[in-house]
Amino acid sequence: xxxxxxxxxxxxxxxxxxxxxxxxxxxxxxxxxxxxxxxxxxxxxxxxxxxxxxxxxxxxxxxxxxxxxxxxxxxxxxxxxxxxxxxxxxxxxxxxxxxxxxxxxxxxxxxxxxxxxxxxxxxxxxxxxxxxxxxxxxxxxxxxxxxxxxxxxxxxxxxxxxxxxxxxxxxxxxxxxxxxxxxxxxxxxxxxxxxxxxxxxxxxxxxxxxxxxxxxxxxxxxxxxxxxxxxxxxxxxxxxxxxxxxxxxxxxxxxxxxxxxxxxxxxxxxxxxxxxxxxxxxxxxxxxxxxxxxxxxxxxxxxxxxxxxxxxxxxxxxxxxxxxxxxxxxxxxxxxxxxxxxxxxxxxxxxxxxxxxxxxx
Amino acid sequence: xxxxxxxxxxxxxxxxxxxxxxxxxxxxxxxxxxxxxxxxxxxxxxxxxxxxxxxxxxxxxxxxxxxxxxxxxxxxxxxxxxxxxxxxxxxxxxxxxxxxxxxxxxxxxxxxxxxxxxxxxxxxxxxxxxxxxxxxxxxxxxxxxxxxxxxxxxxxxxxxxxxxxxxxxxxxxxxxxxxxxxxxxxxxxxxxxxxxxxxxxxxxxxxxxxxxxxxxxxxxxxxxxxxxxxxxxxxxxxxxxxxxxxxxxxxxxxxxxxxxxxxxxxxxxxxxxxxxxxxxxxxxxxxxxxxxxxxxxxxxxxxxxxxxxxxxxxxxxxxxxxxxxxxxxxxxxxxxxxxxxxxxxxxxxxxxxxxxxxxxxxxxxxxxxxxxxxxxxxxxxxxxxxxxxxxxxxxxxxxxxxxxxxxxxxxxxxxxxxxxxxxxxxxxxxxxxxxxxxxxxxxxxxxxxxxxxxxxxxxxxxxxxxxxxxxxxxxxxxxxxxxxxxxxxxxxxxxxxxxxxxxxxxxxxxxxxxxxxxxxxxxxxxxxxxxxxxxxxxxxx
Numbered sequence: 001x002x003x004x005x006x007x008x009x010x011x012x013x014x015x016x017x018x019x020x021x022x023x024x025x026x027x028x029x030x031x032x033x034x035x036x037x038x039x040x041x042x043x044x045x046x047x048x049x050x051x052x053x054x055x056x057x058x059x060x061x062x063x064x065x066x067x068x069x070x071x072x073x074x075x076x077x078x079x080x081x082x083x084x085x086x087x088x089x090x091x092x093x094x095x096x097x098x099x100x101x102x103x104x105x106x107x108x109x110x111x112x113x114x115x116x117x118x119x120x121x122x123x124x125x126x127x128x129x130x131x132x133x134x135x136x137x138x139x140x141x142x143x144x145x146x147x148x149x150x151x152x153x154x155x156x157x158x159x160x161x162x163x164x165x166x167x168x169x170x171x172x173x174x175x176x177x178x179x180x181x182x183x184x185x186x187x188x189x190x191x192x193x194x195x196x197x198x199x200x201x202x203x204x205x206x207x208x209x210x211x212x213x214x215x216x217x218x219x220x221x222x223x224x225x226x227x228x229x230x231x232x233x234x235x236x237x238x239x240x241x242x243x244x245x246x247x248x249x250x251x252x253x254x255x256x257x258x259x260x261x262x263x264x265x266x267x268x269x270x271x272x273x274x275x276x277x278x279x280x281x282x283x284x285x286x287x288x289x290x291x292x293x294x295x296x297x298x299x300x301x302x303x304x305x306x307x308x309x310x311x312x313x314x315x316x317x318x319x320x321x322x323x324x325x326x327x328x329x330x331x332x333x334x335x336x337x338x339x340x341x342x343x344x345x346x347x348x349x350x351x352x353x354x355x356x357x358x359x360x361x
Numbered sequence: 362x363x364x365x366x367x368x369x370x371x372x373x374x375x376x377x378x379x380x381x382x383x384x385x386x387x388x389x390x391x392x393x394x395x396x397x398x399x400x401x402x403x404x405x406x407x408x409x410x411x412x413x414x415x416x417x418x419x420x421x422x423x424x425x426x427x428x429x430x431x432x433x434x435x436x437x438x439x440x441x442x443x444x445x446x447x448x449x450x451x452x453x454x455x456x457x458x459x460x461x462x463x464x465x466x467x468x469x470x471x472x473x474x475x476x477x478x479x480x481x482x483x484x485x486x487x488x489x490x491x492x493x494x495x496x497x498x499x500x501x502x503x504x505x506x507x508x509x510x511x512x513x514x515x516x517x518x519x520x521x522x523x524x525x526x527x528x529x530x531x532x533x534x535x536x537x538x539x540x541x542x543x544x545x546x547x548x549x550x551x552x553x554x555x556x557x558x559x560x561x562x563x564x565x566x567x568x569x570x571x572x573x574x575x576x577x578x579x580x581x582x583x584x585x586x587x588x589x590x591x592x593x594x595x596x597x598x599x600x601x602x603x604x605x606x607x608x609x610x611x612x613x614x615x616x617x618x619x620x621x622x623x624x625x626x627x628x629x630x631x632x633x634x635x636x637x638x639x640x641x642x643x644x645x646x647x648x649x650x651x652x653x654x655x656x657x658x659x660x661x662x663x664x665x666x667x668x669x670x671x672x673x674x675x676x677x678x679x680x681x682x683x684x685x686x687x688x689x690x691x692x693x694x695x696x697x698x699x700x701x702x703x704x705x706x707x708x709x710x711x712x713x714x715x716x717x718x719x720x721x722x723x724x725x726x727x728x729x730x731x732x733x734x735x736x737x738x739x740x741x742x743x744x745x746x747x748x749x750x751x752x753x754x755x756x757x758x759x760x761x762x763x764x765x766x767x768x769x770x771x772x773x774x775x776x777x778x779x780x781x782x783x784x785x786x787x788x789x790x791x792x793x794x795x796x797x798x799x800x801x802x803x804x805x806x807x808x809x810x811x812x813x814x815x816x817x818x819x820x821x822x823x824x825x826x827x828x829x830x831x832x833x834x835x836x837x838x839x840x841x842x843x844x845x846x847x848x849x850x851x852x853x854x855x856x857x858x859x860x861x862x863x864x865x866x867x868x869x870x871x872x873x874x875x876x877x878x879x880x881x882x883x884x885x886x887x888x889x890x891x892x893x894x895x896x897x898x899x900x901x902x
Binding site for chain 2: 023033034035036038041042078082083085086087088097098099100101102103104105106107108109110111112113114115116118120123124125126127128129130131132134187188189190191193194196197205225228232242245246247249285286289290291292296297302305307308309311321323324325326327328356357358359360361
């Protein structure tokens, strides 16, 4: 069933006259390939023209293309008429995206596999050999190009007139700086403006102590947190809950009696003796490792876990890191209760909040 | 005057001639049509990356029509009821609108994300292929470097892309990124503050990431990909050793029509698979995460898979803080090493590898033939070591999920990762090296003694021996004389044509099976002329 066209490249072969009317089209193609140093050494139709196999393959490919048309039409119909808007309970959108994906996927796969079958099964198989020609340029060419480039330099006369080179350089360097200056100058921003890296929203305003408030902005009384419980609190200032004060979220923990005792002793050891109020302690929620909120508090062991990189802080030991990559304890917020019975921060944090950096004292 | 008759059949030839008059296109076009490509399935891995990139651009352009890269606070009032009335950034609100209020927006978003994952995955697999087969050797070092850079630029594209929706998960990722920048000694706080426009999160980072993600990085990717493809075209593809294949030629098929058709079909298949994934598999359901708030995070916060190895290295890093007691004191935080130094080392190593290997082997020749991984045990083992390193880090990036699902202590997972990171890569090196040597040995054995036939022969003295099928005529000392040529050695009888499928065709025979040769001395026992031919299943004859 196969037509082999085996070929040996004869050395020093005469080029064919491609205008010769006796030549077949394939012979012309072969001659063209030879002129590009390609030898078509094997060319074999995979199916006999008119055979049952050919007809079947043709039908298969045609079927795939028609499937594409059907699926694409289905896509359009679904896209236009399927109830797609999200609505609670109705679930109209539940099948919208999957059906779009399914119909689009089938359409594309149909055309893809159709083309692949066409190319792989119906077209003749061939083996061609092409010379790489990846030798370097000839020494002569290298020499010529090299000399040309050196001659360029001679023509420019930089060596004879060094002042030109030096002055050009002296002119260009500032131009380069001009390109960079607006970019750097525009982007640069002093990290220590307003001492922003070392202050939080809890910094007293005009001597007025800042209240600890909940997510919804309401201030907080000691009775609001049950024993063993914890609550995220924010500075009671304008925008204190928002990301504008991303360094301020604080965890207020109501420790059990014995834990509170341990915690007070630990506080006293580092000179934070009066940071707690009663059995309440407040620690920054911003992990000192990479800045994620360390928000998983395990009541039994009094450990606070940061879910990003699993640093663990022991609350009863000044929130010292006990496991994981964090190297610095969570800063503690000194708290007390004001005359109206709400929690306030006695002062701002006394240590730096958030991830470590070079100049952190 | 008689009007010349317009000859429709001559139009193509005439216009082609007119074109050639102006652009002299015939010769270069013939060269292009004739260019020979070697064919092997593994050469298509890079194509998947290219095709995913095209899908990324198509879907990405769609997304930009609806996405609003701003951090202005708005109150959400779209059709997703659970979040209605929530204050959030305009970026997050417009991403929600893309998912719920733009018809077909969700599938575009999901296709874009899946295409990105596939883009990075195919880059990695393609790099492994290039590495293990030695395709990066001279003269292709430049393309190896460009390929490595493509991974890192793709990494940046991915990170800036999935940060854009400004949802709870990606905001946490941004927070970590700011922590990483902060950890750089001396300039860290300046870099962070300059990029974020002040203290984290500021109000400008999403706009900056947006322009990086839709203009700067794609521009860089397009430039790198163009040079990459141009160099493949100029330097021609590598090929496996095999009959007729030398270092000086390319054996394969001409680009047109068959190779190009297959490429076109393959593109459609990749596109189709991405469409299926985008429609059927949910990815990054940002509406569950809520807007980014600095104090909210959930367990199982993982980045996209290609970032997970850095997350893993960050988790495994011990809390080693370096304090410099000068003046007020300075710090190099532990975060610096796994997130800045480690990627730096990885970039450097991957860029330099071709030169390091050439230097070690003192091999400065051109190589156009690929090597089987077993034939270069040291390189293969080094590659396995790198893969083991990457896998330990990636798994550690999800160690909290593993600990949760398998009820393992989280701390035990961290320690397993730390120990595994030190122990597994050398083990991988050792075992891979031994396996390579074993495979080499077996190749030589088959060449010398032949293929195992599975036939056991009992000798007159009672011994059992296995019959081997030699691959060539035995020479005087009873051994085959075949040399190993760097290509597959047949190891099973059906590779030699024995035990091949008797009838071609999957469900029914494609062609009538050849008549079994009949030995002249022994006529068939019985031939009943009325007997029907036995066929397998339905016959369409």
